[in-house]
Amino acid sequence: MRNILGVVALALGISVYAPFAVAQASTQQEQQGNSQQPSAPAAAAPPAQGAPPTAPPGAGQQNAAPAPPVPAPAPAGPVIVLNPAHGGTDSGARGQNGAAEKDLVLRMARGAKAELERQGFRVILTRNDDSNPSYDDRAAMANGYRDAIFISLHIASTGTVGSVRAYYDQMSSPYVPPPDVAGAAAVAKPALSVVSGLTSWNDAQRSYLNASHRLADLIQIEVAQKFNGSGDTSLGAAIRGLRSVAGPAVAIELSSVSGPDPDTLANATAAPLADAIAQAVTAFRAVTPGGAKQ
Amino acid sequence: MTRNWKIVLAILAACVVVGLISLRGLHRRMARLAKAEVTEEQARHEVLAPPVSTPTDVPVKAQMFWAGGPDGLAPVEIELPLSADAQERSRQLLQALIANPPTPDQRTLPADVEILGFYILPDGTAIADFSDALSNETPSGILSERLAVNSIVRTLESNVPGLRRLKILIHGQEVDTLAGNVDLTGFFDLNPSVPQPISPTPPVAPRPSPSAAPTKAPHAPSAGTAPSKH
Numbered sequence: 001m002r003n004i005l006g007v008v009a010l011a012l013g014i015s016v017y018a019p020f021a022v023a024q025a026s027t028q029q030e031q032q033g034n035s036q037q038p039s040a041p042a043a044a045a046p047p048a049q050g051a052p053p054t055a056p057p058g059a060g061q062q063n064a065a066p067a068p069p070v071p072a073p074a075p076a077g078p079v080i081v082l083n084p085a086h087g088g089t090d091s092g093a094r095g096q097n098g099a100a101e102k103d104l105v106l107r108m109a110r111g112a113k114a115e116l117e118r119q120g121f122r123v124i125l126t127r128n129d130d131s132n133p134s135y136d137d138r139a140a141m142a143n144g145y146r147d148a149i150f151i152s153l154h155i156a157s158t159g160t161v162g163s164v165r166a167y168y169d170q171m172s173s174p175y176v177p178p179p180d181v182a183g184a185a186a187v188a189k190p191a192l193s194v195v196s197g198l199t200s201w202n203d204a205q206r207s208y209l210n211a212s213h214r215l216a217d218l219i220q221i222e223v224a225q226k227f228n229g230s231g232d233t234s235l236g237a238a239i240r241g242l243r244s245v246a247g248p249a250v251a252i253e254l255s256s257v258s259g260p261d262p263d264t265l266a267n268a269t270a271a272p273l274a275d276a277i278a279q280a281v282t283a284f285r286a287v288t289p290g291g292a293k294q
Numbered sequence: 295m296t297r298n299w300k301i302v303l304a305i306l307a308a309c310v311v312v313g314l315i316s317l318r319g320l321h322r323r324m325a326r327l328a329k330a331e332v333t334e335e336q337a338r339h340e341v342l343a344p345p346v347s348t349p350t351d352v353p354v355k356a357q358m359f360w361a362g363g364p365d366g367l368a369p370v371e372i373e374l375p376l377s378a379d380a381q382e383r384s385r386q387l388l389q390a391l392i393a394n395p396p397t398p399d400q401r402t403l404p405a406d407v408e409i410l411g412f413y414i415l416p417d418g419t420a421i422a423d424f425s426d427a428l429s430n431e432t433p434s435g436i437l438s439e440r441l442a443v444n445s446i447v448r449t450l451e452s453n454v455p456g457l458r459r460l461k462i463l464i465h466g467q468e469v470d471t472l473a474g475n476v477d478l479t480g481f482f483d484l485n486p487s488v489p490q491p492i493s494p495t496p497p498v499a500p501r502p503s504p505s506a507a508p509t510k511a512p513h514a515p516s517a518g519t520a521p522s523k524h
Contacts, residue, residue, distance in 0.1 A: 085475075092474055093434040101434065154475070157433030167436055172480030231364065237440040240470060240477040251475075253436045 077285065079122045080277070081142040083152040084109040085241060085251075088132030093157040095257035102130065104257065104266040105153045111270025112153070112277065119278050139204070139244035149215065149281055150249035152241050155266065159255025162265065163229035164273065167251040168216040169205050169243060170236030204246040212242070215284045216250040222276035223252070227269075248284070252277075348382045351375040358391060359448040360400035366441050367448060370396060376453070384420060384454050385412045391449050402445035404431035410465065418458030419481065420450065429464045432473045439476035451484040459483050 084105040086092035092101030106127070113123045126138040133141075142150040159165075199207065216234035224230045234250070242249040254269055256262070353375050362368030374390055377383045388409050395401040404427050411423035432442050443462070450457055459481040462472075469478050 090474060154436055156435030156437040158435060158438045165437065167440075172477060172482050235365065235440070237436055237475075238443070238477040238480065238482070239436060239475060240479075241475070243477060251436055255437065256435070 077121060078281065079124060079142075079145045079148045080116060080281065081124055081126060081145070081148050081150045082109045082113055082116075083126040083138050083150060083241065085152055085154045086132065087127050087130055090132050093155055093257045095259070095262050097262075099257050099262040101155045101257055102132075104155050104262055106130070108155075108254070108266045108270045108273065109153050111267065112274035115271050115274035116278055119274075121278060121281070135241050136201070136244055138241065139246075142249070143204070143244075143246045145247075148247050149284075150242070150245045150247060151277060152239070152249070152251040154251055154253040155262065156253050156256045157258060159253075160229035161255055161259035162227055163231075163255050164223040164227040164269070164276075165231060165253050165255075166216040166219040166223065166234040167237050167239060167253065168212040168234060169209060169239050169249065171203070171206055171209065171243065172238045199246065201244050204244045205242050205249060208246065208248055211248045211288055212250055214288065215248045215280065218280035218283050219250060219252060219276060222280050223273070226272045226276055227254075229255075248288075348377040348379060350378040351386075352378070356387060356390070357449070357452040358387070358394075359402075359445045359452070360391075360395050361402050361441055361445075362400055366437070367402075367444055369448075369452070370400075380454050380456060381412055381414050384414070384422075384450055384457075385409055387449055387453050388412065388422065388446065391445060402441050404428065406431060411463075414457065418456055419461065420454075420457050420459070420484070421461045421463060422446065423463040423466055426465050428462075429469060429473055434473040434475065436475045439472040439474075442472060443476055443478075443482065447482050447484060455485075457484045 084102070086102040086105070088102075090102065092105070094100055106129075109125055110128070113125060116123045124141065126141050127133055139150070142148040205212065213234070213236070220231065220234040224232055237251075239251050242251060252273065254266070254273075259265055353373050355371050356374045356376060357369045357371055359367045360370055362370075372390070372394065374386065376386055392403045392405065392407050392409075406425075406427040408425040408427070409422065410425055411421070413421045413423075415421070428442070432439060446462070447460060450460065461468075461481050462478050463469075464478075472478055
């Protein structure tokens with residue numbers, strides 16, 4: 001009897017421990033994977049202020065070949081977090097010829113990253129493959145840096161082909177029940193964020209709405225000059241992907257996947273778009289130094 | 295040993311037979327359930343599909359917002375029979391927004407969208423419940439999703455006084471985004487120039503009598519937005 005109890009206890013022990021052991025092992029594997037992936041900064045510590053721009057991938061392996069001329073290191077600037085929207089099972093907008101937004105924006109983001117790095121900016125991508133990080137994970141990548149600018153890249157289903165529009169978040173209101181619904185006590189009780197001074201994760205963008213609006217305006221001025229048919233002003237919209245970013249955040253949307261050749265369009269857009277972002281970010285930094293809250 | 299094996303095999307055979315019988319029953323039950331769901335859905339659509347009309351309908355000039363203009367939407371004035379009841383009036387406006395765009399290019403909401411429900415809370419919060427087609431058939435993209443939401447918001451705020459904010463549901467559920475981009479988890483402000491009904495402190499003033507001064511209590515619904523009962 002004692003033996004049977006011992007065996008049962010051992011079996012129970014294994015069944016309880018096993019999931020933890022597997023979870024731990026997978027976490028370790030993920031961390032190793034992240035450390036090997038140059039453009040997956042989720043686990044990376046925020047870079048110190050004044051750190052030089054990140055070297056391009058593979059820079060240290062080019063000992064034999066003559067190195068191409070390296071641009072002079074730019075002064076420490078913000079980290080530009082480029083977010084290729086959608087990914088994985090979420091294709092985003094789909095063109096008639098099968099073009100998927102998720103693939104086109106990834107290609108655009110890679111091209112823009114190379115161009116921005118060539119101009120001396122520090123750039124990270126929220127995804128560099130066909131994965132689909134959650135909105136929170138993408139925001140967390142930007143929020144991990146003290147001075148990040150979040151730029152989400154999209155391609156629309158509609159709109160004038162070749163035009164580009166910058167959007168800032170126009171947050172929808174959180175619901176607060178009126179006194180006659182929730183009772184006076186509930187209304188008299190101040191919100192948690194008021195008491196603690198903490199910002200709600202879902203409301204993180206709220207403190208940066210003015211800065212984001214300013215950045216979107218500057219980007220729109222640039223893209224209006226570079227892309228025919230683009231409007232003169234940026235627009236506000238309740239954009240889910242910007243809501244949790246604690247810093248200046250905009251979405252840039254190219255029209256559209258419904259054009260005759262969206263692949264060529266996306267490829268041709270990357271460099272001028274990066275140029276527009278670079279100029280807008282430089283101007284934005286000039287008028288909004290530092291954290292850019294309000 | 296042989297006898298034991300026979301017993302084991304007999305038990306296993308009995309289990310297989312019982313399993314097969316219950317599997318067939320389960321199949322039949324699932325088929326019946328699926329059929330019932332379709333019937334219920336069809337019945338719901340039949341009830342909801344006809345154009346909304348009430349005895350208080352009066353032809354008025356309504357300002358509708360369809361695609362057009364520099365910011366994506368342009369007002370179009372059309373004559374519509376609209377109810378005096380805010381809830382019915384809102385349904386009629388949304389129905390017209392879906393069904394009557396002047397040209398196909400001006401359409402902001404998919405033609406297949408149905409309004410499953412429209413409710414107004416006493417504090418002026420409107421809740422619009424649309425069928426799945428709104429999220430499935432609205433083209434994915436900030437441009438098109440923003441246009442869809444703004445056409446609803448601006449049409450309601452231009453024609454239904456007293457509405458303060460709008461919640462959009464899809465088939466009775468809160469969804470994260472309309473079609474991958476525009477956030478539907480919050481409330482869209484209507485008539486932002488109207489003072490907000492929610493004050494940080496509980497109201498202390500006594501309830502005004504019906505014949506009191508014409509200034510409205512912040513959260514008192516106007517004549518057009520009588521609390522809806524549903």
